[in-house]
Structures are given as structure tokens and as C-alpha cells.
Amino acid sequence: MNEMDDLKRAELIAQARDRETGASRIHMQELLWQRQQEFESLAEHLPDIVVRFDRDVRHVYVNAAVERLTGLPREAFIGKTHFEIPLPREKAELFDRCMREVFETGRPNTIEFSFDTPAGERFFEAQHIPEFGSNGEVVTALCVGHDITERKRAQDALRDSEERFRQLAENIDQVFWVNTLAIDNNMYVSPAYEKIWGKTRESLRRDPNNWAESIHPDDLPRVRDAAKGIARGFQLDIEYRIVRPDGTLRWIRDRSYPMKSGDGTPLACGIAEDITDSKIAEQERLTHAMDQRDALVREVHHRIKNSLQGVAGLLRQKIRKYPAIAPGIEEAIAQLQSVALVYGLQETRPDGLITLAEIIDEVCASAEGLTGGRVERTLQRKTTRPACVAGSEAVSVAVALNELVFNALKHQSGAAKKRARVTLLESKGVAEIRIVNRGHLPKGFDYAEGRAVGHGLGLVRTLLAAPGGSVAFNGGRNEVEVVLKLHLPLLAGRQNATAGEGRHGGE
Incomplete structure (x- = not known):
């Protein structure tokens, strides 16, 4: 029981x-x-493709995104492997291999692939994710694919752009460079640097400032000041000289522009080009033009000099006969005499150099003789040697000075005695001549613009148009001051200590 x-x-x-x-x-x-309903509800509303596979790598679930992507109903996938659906063979092998790897290793993997859709080729990034059972084995696996077509196209466009830039930068004759301002580091320097500077780009990587060591010492302070402007974000355009390792000198034009990197880091980019050939050609053109001018001036005035005495005598006869034209004749005689004095002085100089003081003395004496006026001359010298006029420029300077001094005496209407003061101030490399007389400037006068200057001052503007000279007029109530400044190349590059110093007083 x-x-x-x-x-x-x-x-x-x-x-x-x-x-x-x-x-x-x-x-x-x-x-x-x-849970399956929740998963499918979520997966159905995702824009990404979601596919679940069993251990035989058969499709057990595909979401709506797969249908939209392929144009096929999901029934065409369920229960089938990659080889049993309409896929190119290489794609089927890739997908099958990646999914089997997940089942074998239990680790996820990621691939990128392209896929021909009804709307055209699209690019995807697919993640294969294992799903584990209670025994710790992979029972199913998910494939989640994200459309990266736009990102891929942007990357390809950027890569194409970078390649075009690289091809351009590495094949142009100019040096293209990019610097980070904060740490003064050369991010990029094109290969032309090695040709122009004669140094390797590796030397710049070791020392970002190595390029500046080649700059000519006379230009280096100016370039350093310009570099400070680059650091403050200014656009710059500067010319300077470099000395290559082989000792040759090259002229560089360097232009820079501020910019920012994608993360906002301040940068500077620029183009440095070798302009040596254009500099040489420019100098040759200038030299040729000056030679032509000098040849013309010398030839014309040489002929004038040979017949000056006879012409002057005839002109003086005309003054007595026709007093009304005396001012014009006197001006012409003064110009002729200024030319003659230059050639007369140069003939006594082995090197052809004439001191500025000598020219002023002769010009003033000539103007006094023609006008009956008086010119007070003063010399103030701050150098041990007198300023000399460059041999090729002596005629131009003498004729210009003659016009200025002659005008100072001539244009003093009503003055009982025509008087003027000429002061010569000499300092290292610069000479300043101040000519002062009673009177006033004409109405509408503008020397810089060439308005109301007359024939004489028009000649002065032409003669002193070359580099090395400047003229300014200052008009007071009853006084006119002319300031003529001369420096290289109108003044000689060296000074002759033995040349005559003229009859100036008050040194």
C-alpha cells in the first residue's frame, strides 16, 4: 500500500x-x-540593409531596405545562400566567405563593396555580427549594411583633387609651399625648391628655417619683417636675393596668403619663383635705354659745344637788336653753357667724375652773368669726401640745375636786385640742394602732375625722371623754395677726394 x-x-x-x-x-x-517582433519592427524601419543568416549561411530574414535596394521581394532571399540568388559570382564568394568567418571565429568583421542597383551603382559598408546561443556557440549572424555612396564619392573627389594638386605642384617651375604658423613647420614644399635654392627638401624637414639661410644678408632684415606680417595674417608680395650653395645669386619673388586648415589651424601658403632672368632683362633694357639717352645727349651737346661760342655771340647780337626776346635767348645761352661746362670739366678728370659743388658753382656763375643777379652759395658737408655726379648723368644734372637756378633769378618781377640762395647739404650717399628766391608759384602749379610747369621745368621733369633724383616745390607768401635730392645712381657710387670743391663758403 x-x-x-x-x-x-x-x-x-x-x-x-x-x-x-x-x-x-x-x-x-x-x-x-x-523579441523577434521587436527586432523585425526595428529592422523594417531602418534605412540600412539588415539580413540574418543561419549556420548554413542561408538567409532567414531580410528587411524592407533589401527589397528597395535590389528591387526583389524578400521571398527571393529566404532560405537561400548567396550563390542561389542573382548575384555576380565574385560578390557571392566575398559575402559567403565573410559570413562563414563570423561563424568560425565568433568575431565580427567589416567590408566595403559596391552594388549595382536599379538606381545605379551604390557603395556600402557592411558589418557582420555574430549572435550567440545559450551554449555560447554562434547560432545566427547579422549583416548590417550602411550606404556610404556619398561619402565614397566625396572621398574619391578629394583624392582626385589632391592628385591633381600634387601633379600641378610637382611639375611647375615655381616653389609652392604651405606652413603652419603656430609651430613654424613646413607642411609641404614642392620639388622646384631643390632646383631654385640648390638645397634638398630634406634639409627643410630637418630645419624649417633652412631656406632663410640662403637669403642675401642685405635682404634678410626686410624678409624677416615680412615674415612677421605673414604670422599676422597679411598677404605679402616681396622680392629678395638668395645665394645658392654654388655661390650663384638668384632673385626670388615670394607671394604668400593666409588660410586655415579643415580644423581651423592658421596656415600660410605661397609661391616663390625665380625672377632672375626677368631682372637681368629689365636691367639690360634700362641700361640700353640710358645708353641711348646718353648717346643722344652727348652727341647733340657735343655739336652744340663746338659751335657754342659762335652761336652765343650771334645770340647776344640779337639781344641788342631785339630786346623783347632777350629772356628767351638768355635761357638758351644758359642751357648751352651748362652743357659746355660739364664737358669741359670731364675732359680734365681721368675718371670723368665731377663734384656736385663744382657743377653748382659753374651753373650759378653762368646764371649770374646772364641775368645780372647774385646767387649766394653755401655748402654743408657731413662726409669726408665730396659728392660726385655719375659720369653718365652729369649733363642731365647740370642742365636740370641750370634751369632751376636760372628760373630762381629770372622770375623775380619788380626786384631791384635779383638774388637767390643755393644751399648744398651733403651726407653719406645723399645730396640735397635747396634753391630759395623771392616770388610765388604760378596759379595751378603742380610739378608732380606736370601742370603749369612751363618748358624749362618740363625739361627738368624729363631729365630727372630716372631713379636717383626727386624735386619738390614749396611756396610761401613771398618766397619759393625748390628742394632737389640726389642719390644713386645719379650720384657716383664712390667719391673722389681730390676733385675740386668749388667756391662755396660756410662748410
Whole structure:
């Protein structure tokens, strides 16, 4: 009896346990179904493609994005491998291999691939993700693919742009460079640097300032000042000289512009080009033009000099006969005499150099003789040697000075005695001549613009148009001051200590 009771009791317990297990199983199935519904609900609304595979790498789920991408219904995928759906062979092999790797290793992997869709070729980044069972084995795996077509095209466009830039930068004759301002580092320097500077780009990587060591010492301070402007974000355009390792000198034009990198880092980029040939050609053109001018001036005035005495005598006869034209004749005689004095002085100099003081003395004496006026001359010298006029420029300077001094005496209407003061101030490399007389400037006078200057001052503007000279007029109430400044190349590059110093007083 007891044994029967025990058996019955055990049977009842077993039945209870079976009912409990069945209920638990049903509950678990309900939870799994619920989770599956949640997964599919989420996956169906994602723009990314989502596919689930079983261990035989068969499709067990595809979301709506797959249908939109391929134009095929999901039934065309379910239960099939990659080789059983319309895919190119190489794509099927790639997808199958990557998915089997997930099942074998239990680790995710990522690939990029292109896919021909009804709308055209698209690019995707696909992540293959393992899904583990209760025993720790991979039971299913997901493929989540994100459309990266726009990003890929942007990357390709950037890469193409960078390649075009590289081809351009590495094949132009100019040096293209990019610097980071904060740490003074050369981000990029094109290969032309090695040709122009005669140094390797590796030397710049070792020392970003190595390029500046080649700059001519006379130009280096100016370039350093310009570099400070680059650091403050200014656009610059500067010319300077460099000395290459082989000792040759080259002229450089360097233009720079501020810019910023993608992350906002301040940068400077620029183009440095070798302009030596154009500099040489420019100098040759200038020299040729000056030679032509000098040849013309010398030839014309040489002929004038040979007949000056006769012409002057005839002109003076005309003055006595026709007093009304005396001012014009006197001006012409003064110009002729200024030319003659230059040639007369140069003939006594082995090097052809004439001191500025000598020219002023002769010009003033000539003007006094023609006008009957008086010119007070003063010399103030701050150098040990007198300023000399460059041999090729002596005629131009003498004629210009003659016009200025002659005008200072001539244009003093109503003055009982025509007087003027000429002061010569000499300092290193510069000579300043101040000519002062009573009178006033004509109405509308503008020397710089050439308005109301007359023939004489028009000649002065022409003669002193070359570099090395400047003229300014200052008009007071009853006084006019002319300031003539001379420097290289109108003044000689060296000074002759033995040349005559003229009859100036008040040194």
C-alpha cells in the first residue's frame, strides 16, 4: 500500500513538473517571439540593409531596405545562400566567405563593396555580427549594411583633387609651399625648391628655417619683417636675393596668403619663383635705354659745344637788336653753357667724375652773368669726401640745375636786385640742394602732375625722371623754395677726394 502511494505521489510530482516545464517553455517561446517582433519592427524601419543568416549561411530574414535596394521581394532571399540568388559570382564568394568567418571565429568583421542597383551603382559598408546561443556557440549572424555612396564619392573627389594638386605642384617651375604658423613647420614644399635654392627638401624637414639661410644678408632684415606680417595674417608680395650653395645669386619673388586648415589651424601658403632672368632683362633694357639717352645727349651737346661760342655771340647780337626776346635767348645761352661746362670739366678728370659743388658753382656763375643777379652759395658737408655726379648723368644734372637756378633769378618781377640762395647739404650717399628766391608759384602749379610747369621745368621733369633724383616745390607768401635730392645712381657710387670743391663758403 505504501509503495503504491509512493508511486502515485511520484507520478503526480512528475506531472506537475511537466506542466511547469511546459508553461515555462511556452513563456520562453512567447518572449522569443516578442523579441523577434521587436527586432523585425526595428529592422523594417531602418534605412540600412539588415539580413540574418543561419549556420548554413542561408538567409532567414531580410528587411524592407533589401527589397528597395535590389528591387526583389524578400521571398527571393529566404532560405537561400548567396550563390542561389542573382548575384555576380565574385560578390557571392566575398559575402559567403565573410559570413562563414563570423561563424568560425565568433568575431565580427567589416567590408566595403559596391552594388549595382536599379538606381545605379551604390557603395556600402557592411558589418557582420555574430549572435550567440545559450551554449555560447554562434547560432545566427547579422549583416548590417550602411550606404556610404556619398561619402565614397566625396572621398574619391578629394583624392582626385589632391592628385591633381600634387601633379600641378610637382611639375611647375615655381616653389609652392604651405606652413603652419603656430609651430613654424613646413607642411609641404614642392620639388622646384631643390632646383631654385640648390638645397634638398630634406634639409627643410630637418630645419624649417633652412631656406632663410640662403637669403642675401642685405635682404634678410626686410624678409624677416615680412615674415612677421605673414604670422599676422597679411598677404605679402616681396622680392629678395638668395645665394645658392654654388655661390650663384638668384632673385626670388615670394607671394604668400593666409588660410586655415579643415580644423581651423592658421596656415600660410605661397609661391616663390625665380625672377632672375626677368631682372637681368629689365636691367639690360634700362641700361640700353640710358645708353641711348646718353648717346643722344652727348652727341647733340657735343655739336652744340663746338659751335657754342659762335652761336652765343650771334645770340647776344640779337639781344641788342631785339630786346623783347632777350629772356628767351638768355635761357638758351644758359642751357648751352651748362652743357659746355660739364664737358669741359670731364675732359680734365681721368675718371670723368665731377663734384656736385663744382657743377653748382659753374651753373650759378653762368646764371649770374646772364641775368645780372647774385646767387649766394653755401655748402654743408657731413662726409669726408665730396659728392660726385655719375659720369653718365652729369649733363642731365647740370642742365636740370641750370634751369632751376636760372628760373630762381629770372622770375623775380619788380626786384631791384635779383638774388637767390643755393644751399648744398651733403651726407653719406645723399645730396640735397635747396634753391630759395623771392616770388610765388604760378596759379595751378603742380610739378608732380606736370601742370603749369612751363618748358624749362618740363625739361627738368624729363631729365630727372630716372631713379636717383626727386624735386619738390614749396611756396610761401613771398618766397619759393625748390628742394632737389640726389642719390644713386645719379650720384657716383664712390667719391673722389681730390676733385675740386668749388667756391662755396660756410662748410
